[in-house]
Amino acid sequence: MSLHLGITGGIGSGKTTVCHIFSALGIPIYYADERARWLMIQDPDLIAGIKALFGAEAYLEDGSLNRQLISTLAFGQPDLLAQLNALVHPAVGKDGLKWQAEQNSPYTLKEAALLYESGSYKTLDKIIVVTAPLEVRIARVMARDQVEREAVEKRIAQQMPEEEKIKRADFLIHNDGEHSLIQQVYEIHRQVLTLPL
Numbered sequence: 001m002s003l004h005l006g007i008t009g010g011i012g013s014g015k016t017t018v019c020h021i022f023s024a025l026g027i028p029i030y031y032a033d034e035r036a037r038w039l040m041i042q043d044p045d046l047i048a049g050i051k052a053l054f055g056a057e058a059y060l061e062d063g064s065l066n067r068q069l070i071s072t073l074a075f076g077q078p079d080l081l082a083q084l085n086a087l088v089h090p091a092v093g094k095d096g097l098k099w100q101a102e103q104n105s106p107y108t109l110k111e112a113a114l115l116y117e118s119g120s121y122k123t124l125d126k127i128i129v130v131t132a133p134l135e136v137r138i139a140r141v142m143a144r145d146q147v148e149r150e151a152v153e154k155r156i157a158q159q160m161p162e163e164e165k166i167k168r169a170d171f172l173i174h175n176d177g178e179h180s181l182i183q184q185v186y187e188i189h190r191q192v193l194t195l196p197l
Contacts, residue, residue, distance in 0.1 A: 001197050003107040004100055004123070008115035009130030010162045011155050012137030012144075014175035018130050019111050021185040028103045032112035032120070035099075036092045040065050049087040053080070075154060089118040097123065107192050116160050116168065126195070128188060129169035131162060132176055 007022075009015050019029050039046055041064060050058050050065075054073060060066050074081040092112075100108055109128075115121045132140075134156075141152045166172060171188045175181060 002103065002105055003125045003192065003195060003197060005107055005109050005126045005128060005192065006115045006121055006124040007109050007111045007128045007130065008113065008121075008165060009132070009173075009175075010137055010159055010165070011113060011152070012140040013130040013132045013162075014140070014181075015111055015113070015130050018128075018173055018175065018181060018185060019109065021182055022109055022189065025185070025189050026105070027189070028105050028108050030096050030099050030108065030110045032092050032096060032110060032115075035095055036088050037065070039091050039095060040088065043091055046087060046091045050084070053083055053087070075158065081158070085114075085118065089114075089120065093118070093120050093123065096120070113159065116165060121168075126170040126192070127168065128171040128173060129165045130173045130175050131166060132174075134162075136176065 007015055007019060019031070023029055040050060041047070041059075047059070050070075054066075054070060058066050058070060070084070074084050096110055100110075110120070110124060112118065112120060115124075115127065121127055137156070138149060138152050141147065141155070142149060145152075171191075173181065173184045173188070
């Protein structure tokens with residue numbers, strides 16, 4: 001038996017970078033957002049649900065997801081986004097539990113932007129929140145995704161406020177360029193290894 005930890009933070013906080021450090025320590029990581037994208041083109045039930053919600057044009061001729069159409073519609077209509085999440089989150093939750101059962105490690109990490117919003121935090125023992133100043137996060141996402149500031153702000157508005165995530169965290173990692181990420185990760189790693197199963 002092993003502990004199951006979650007790692008989350010607002011868009012652009014640097015969750016992936018932090019996960020790479022945990023990975024270097026030999027900790028298995030389940031990337032929920034990546035798996036969601038995979039399941040949306042592999043899971044027949046999920047595909048049927050998405051087509052029912054957005055129409056057949058939700059998928060391109062090659063079977064890939066019509067990302068542009070879905071993000072334009074979903075991020076413009078909160079009800080539609082909620083319905084999409086209601087399809088995707090349970091599928092990812094089930095997939096994540098199956099993955100956890102296959103791991104052999106003192107603990108595992110589930111990385112997800114919407115850990116609290118999706119309710120999947122309830123299946124985890126402890127939560128790590130990665131935090132970074134808002135302006136730093138916006139600049140990172142604009143550079144990474146080649147998008148305008150307004151698009152980033154819209155995505156941030158869809159997520160739980162960072163202060164709320166910080167309040168709920170068991171462990172906090174400051175990714176502000178002033179604190180050593182490696183040191184913070186190693187300290188959490190050391191503490192988690194001493195936790196009772």
